[in-house]
Amino acid sequence: MLQIECPWCGARDQQEFQYGGEAHIVRPESPDTLTDEQWADYLFNRANSKGVHAEQWCHTAGCRRWFNVLRDTVSYAVLAVYRPGERPSGSVE
């Protein structure tokens, strides 16, 4: 079981969190103008990285807030945790 540092609550066991898949997938501004391929890319296609992976987690059994995690998908090491709108270093976008 992973231990994840919630940016608001601190380190907690994985069972308090819900996984949300790849982070930083931005919903297109004007979906109507996209081709089927472009829309499918947003909707279905994911990087599935081996190695460093930016992903979303929600502290469902705690503060119920979403945040981002940089995690190594090979070692499962959590490399960084940052709030929505922030960069991994902590600087605001």
Next chain:
Amino acid sequence: MSTARRLERGGLIDRSRRIHFKFNGRDYSGHPGDTLASALLAQGVRLFGRSFKYHRPRGVVGAGAEEPNALVQVGEGAYRTPNLRATQVELYEGLTARTVNGWPNLAFDIGAINNRLSRLLPAGFYYKTFMWPRFAWLRYEHHIRHAAGLGHAPSLPDPDHYDKRHAHCDVFIAGAGPAGLVAALGAARAGARVMLVDEQAQLGGSLLHAPAAIGGGSGPEWVSELEAELKSCPEVTVLTRATVSGYYDHNFLVVNERRTDHVGPGQSDSRLSRERLWRVRAKQVVIATGAIERPLVFDGNDTPGVMLASAVSTYIRRYALAPGRSGAVFTNNDSGYQAALDMVSAGMDVRAVVDAREKPGASVLAAVSAHGIPVYPGSVVPAVRSGLQGLQQIELATLSPGGDDILSHKGLVDCQVLAMSGGWSPAVHLHSQSGGRPRYDEAHACFVPGPSVQAERSAGACRGSFTLSACLHEGADAGISAAAQSGWPGGYVDIPATEEIDEAPLQALWEVPAGTLSGDGVKKFLDFQNDTTAADIRLAAREGYRSIEHVKRYTALGFGTDQGKLGNINGLAILAGALGKSPGEVGTTTFRPNYTPVTFGAVAGRTLGEQFFDPVRKTAIHAWHVRRGAEFEDVGQWKRPWFYPREGEDMHAAVNRECLATRNGVGVLDASTLGKIDIRGPDAAEFLNLLYTNNWDNLQPGRCRYGFMLGEDGMVMDDGVTSCLAPGHYLMTTTTGGAAAVMAWMERWLQTEWPYLKVYLTSVTDQWSVMSVAGPDSRTVLKAAGCDLDLDTGTFPFMSMQAGQVGGIPARVSRISFSGELAFEISVDANQGLALWQAIMTAGRDYDITPYGTEAMHVLRAEKGYVIVGQDTDGSVTPVDLGMDWIVSGKKDFIGKRSLCRSDTDRPNRKQLVGLKTEDPTRVLPEGAQLVNAPQTERPVPMIGHVSSSYYSANLGRSIALALVKGGLSRMGARIFAQLMNGSVVPATICEPVFLDPENQRAKS
């Protein structure tokens, strides 16, 4: 015939007390300090079970968790625990134990016929033979499992309770042998929070039976001193009878502590849990789990009386018993010689030390020769002769220099015990579970831990360091550095002096050639528990298996309680030989949790039964439903009234009555379980526009609107009515089962995609009790109940809501209807829910008001063609498929909109929602029934859809159904067929899904 005896002196047993127990129905006794295995051995029991596949007689091989043969089930009835190793079961007064394998009894075992047929039972035999014909496998499997069973799980409710405990520590130490003990001391003296965990009842590990002096005294004396200091440290937790069963990600470890098994049922405080599962998060881990001695692979190495050399020493030195009158040693290393010395000390006649090496270590050779024991260098035991009570004779032979052949046969030696040692396998289980990959150490012919992946280090024998002084030094270093890395520098340990001899290197010996005693059926066992032989591994290699992981699964090597403890390394070395590779190239199988079996009770803990397995949610009116005799249906975690049968009514009759009463008079439904989300903020309407397919800009306060929520893939996700309470303030209802998911969905969009929207969400599901009063008389009943609102349709139209009072209780009243009738939905503070319900029931008495349940609700809505998300939709259905294009706005964007014009969602001939009328109006189709255009027997039959909802409608006097049919919306009036599981075919006609009041006059009346 007693072949063993208890020694007069020595050992760690309390001879002043006697403990009585039963084994296979016979009475025995032992002493405190004994295990079931040692007590039985001390009384001459040699036969402990039958093997899994060939049903060969088996005795004790080991003295700990690695024991493959002496599997027992302990206790009776509900207390029975199967598959315990007799070598780990502590005695208590009145203990009863049985062997798990051996039917009908140990001495005469019907399954032993398999042994004579063994040439017909090669590796993979069951897969190869019984899979044909396929349908018969279930019948074969029943008999195979009966013959091959490993005990019987208890069938009665467990009278014990189990609990869990969470812990955090700086330094976690697995194993309290010499390395683990000094590691704990070093870390504890630094001030770190330490957990020291050992599977045995006592700390000390190998020191409990090792002969070496340590710190000027005996091993157990030194252990007592350390234990006293550790227990005086407030930050140190010492757990005994506790197995580190798993090592998971981020230094998360699970420990299975057995708290009462050693005293037996009913003997401890009933508040004490039987087992406790510790869930530990450690900053640093020290693995000090020792090593397991390796058997030698020769014909008949499974004969009762052939034991691991270290086990022979343990039984003599710790348990003070001589395992036979005469003995011999077969070894490829120096450590095996200790068993010869120990057997001498136990008064046994030691007839031979057979050493595969040409040059035994000088020290051990001298020590053994001093007792006049003949030593045979460069020799092996290729075969043995056994009788009813096990080993009788061993054969002696010299080995060719390459080790592949027998050079010359040297005759037979009588002995009852053969102590074998093929070297040591470090217990790398936890290192492997932590993600490490063990590497092969050529010098010691064993696998040792590879680079650490997590914050862990191994120390002592589990790292391939087998001398006591190395264990102590490595343990101290590991404990001190682990503490320092967790923020506690300054630990120290004075390493005690030890007396040790210089050891000569071992000589790898993976398999011994067959001898003259061997007949046709040569059997050299690798895994005693699963009856895997050296020949099985070579057969697997011949059949094309290359990966050790595949060979393991094909031959069952290391299955069961073994999990790679005894036979693994021998097996992979033999595979390596067959493939022309080195053991290092073949590698080990992955060691997985659990190290030893963990009971379901421990895993479940307190999370049991109706109370704690899953929360049960009940509405404020629940007690009334129970008194009224309602049958309940589970919807998510909620208990909802399903129907309210009267005396003599079956479900069908009750539901028909409830449906007719609601359409013709008045019914009342407890709708409190629907999800309710309070939405506030200046951007609430904009947010609703994004969530729902329809437009929300123009919804005025006091008005209600039905909405569909889609996933971004365009598929229907949830539905419900949302009311505008005030500008920027809405109350959304969701389906009962979807409430939590919808709330999470909305939160996610707000937090991650549209954080600039000023909207706040609050779940208010539990705060409101909701009841729906439906039917032509509902307005009258509501007035009679003391509603202070003007209920006339002119002032209170359909799809509007008002705040007022009903019977003096503040209420929100909405004119919304899921039944299609004139209906009022009344929401009150949940604390007033039961009072209002009772007031409504009293007011409705003159109108024969009828409470109705979810089944009648389903029938009534199906008569109107209203869908239930999750029943008439399945995640592949769009609003267009449901014929509800009217609810999809073309003017704005919303979640899922773009997906509705993807090539797949846009194509004709998608499955679409239609009504179905069977030609026989009394015939109710089963839900899920497959639909076809024409009945046919030739397969495959093209399927065109399925029935999603189906009921008998008492109001319409016929059956009705909703179905998803390919291109159904353009096939009104078409005749299709439901092809049922029992082979029958039911003709039906496609129709509009609205069966009653298509103009919706009743709801608006």
